[in-house]
Amino acid sequence: MTKTQILKLIRAHCLDCCCNSIKEVQECPIVSCALHDLRFGKDPSRKKMNPEDAKTLGERLHKARTENKRTHTRTKNPAGSKLKGG
Numbered sequence: 231m232t233k234t235q236i237l238k239l240i241r242a243h244c245l246d247c248c249c250n251s252i253k254e255v256q257e258c259p260i261v262s263c264a265l266h267d268l269r270f271g272k273d274p275s276r277k278k279m280n281p282e283d284a285k286t287l288g289e290r291l292h293k294a295r296t297e298n299k300r301t302h303t304r305t306k307n308p309a310g311s312k313l314k315g316g
């Protein structure tokens with residue numbers, strides 16, 4: 231099980247604990263609960279990226295995706311769609 235899956239399960243558990251009320255989960259007063267820091271389904275220890283780094287990373291990702299589209303364009307099968315041996 232991945233970390234993301236575990237965090238999603240914790241989120242679902244907290245929603246169940248609060249009768250599916252997002253607001254109640256947000257305002258959960260039980261700080262002694264072991265899941266309190268994880269109730270949003272996100273890793274609280276993960277650092278936020280500064281806006282400049284996020285912008286640079288976004289541009290690199292966009293560039294990589296557009297280049298990937300160019301190199302992975304679909305081409306028609308020159309032999310047609312018939313399979314051999316049939």
Ligand code: SF4
Pocket residue numbers: 243244245247248255258259260263264265266267269
């Ligand atoms: S942190 Fe604990 S008490 Fe609060 S909603 Fe989640 S499970 Fe319930």
